[in-house]
Amino acid sequence: MKIEVIAFGIAKDILNGNQVTLEMDEQSSVADVRQALVDLYPAFQGLASLQLAVNADYVNDDYLIKENDEVVLIPPVSGG
Amino acid sequence: MKTLIHITSEKLDPQACLAAVSYPECGGIVSFVGTVRNQTKGKPVLKLEFEAYEKMALKEMQKIADRAKAKFQVEEVLIHHRAGLVKVGEEAVVIVVAAPHRKAAFHACEYCIDTLKETVPIWKKEFFEDGEIWVSAHP
Numbered sequence: 286m287k288i289e290v291i292a293f294g295i296a297k298d299i300l301n302g303n304q305v306t307l308e309m310d311e312q313s314s315v316a317d318v319r320q321a322l323v324d325l326y327p328a329f330q331g332l333a334s335l336q337l338a339v340n341a342d343y344v345n346d347d348y349l350i351k352e353n354d355e356v357v358l359i360p361p362v363s364g365g
Numbered sequence: 366m367k368t369l370i371h372i373t374s375e376k377l378d379p380q381a382c383l384a385a386v387s388y389p390e391c392g393g394i395v396s397f398v399g400t401v402r403n404q405t406k407g408k409p410v411l412k413l414e415f416e417a418y419e420k421m422a423l424k425e426m427q428k429i430a431d432r433a434k435a436k437f438q439v440e441e442v443l444i445h446h447r448a449g450l451v452k453v454g455e456e457a458v459v460i461v462v463a464a465p466h467r468k469a470a471f472h473a474c475e476y477c478i479d480t481l482k483e484t485v486p487i488w489k490k491e492f493f494e495d496g497e498i499w500v501s502a503h504p
């Protein structure tokens with residue numbers, strides 16, 4: 286299945302764009318997507334953290350992603 | 366109509382924020398105003414830019430307000446955050462907490478800003494004379 290991952294902050298710089306489309310196996314988890322991204326873009330390893338949000342909520346690593354989920358990369362936040 | 370949870374590219378108005386959470390039954394109103402510092406570790410900061418994943422940021426800000434109300438004896442919580450370019454000296458965030466008694470308001474206000482910095486998907490980029498960095502991105 287195709288997963289579109291949207292990026293903000295430094296993740297945008299690392300992807301060199303606002304989003305990336307990944308071809309993932311069915312039943313892929315958040316951890317699988319993160320691993321695929323780190324493999325494609327090793328610079329993600331240098332970040333203090335890299336969370337993924339699904340449909341505008343933080344989710345656990347074992348969350349299974351569905352095709353139309355809104356998947357967003359959350360590098361370390363720095364509001365306030 | 367007053368907006369308690371808000372992200373805007375306009376200048377924030379701390380006075381209006383204070384007025385928005387004033388109640389006869391509340392004897393203590395505590396506010397926190399975060400402004401843009403002119404330097405980071407001695408290096409002059411020219412300006413800041415905040416990028417927000419707005420839909421989720423508003424949800425997380427609402428969660429913080431709800432938890433603050435559940436955790437402390439407070440009546441109302443207001444959280445306003447800037448997005449886009451912000452100049453040195455301007456307000457980046459305004460938090461106002463109203464409570465019947467001051468202690469709860471102080472505790473809740475600190476809880477709100479501390480949690481915001483940990484959970485709300487907003488990213489700060491600092492601009493220096495010789496470049497720019499995303500704050501806290503690297504360990």
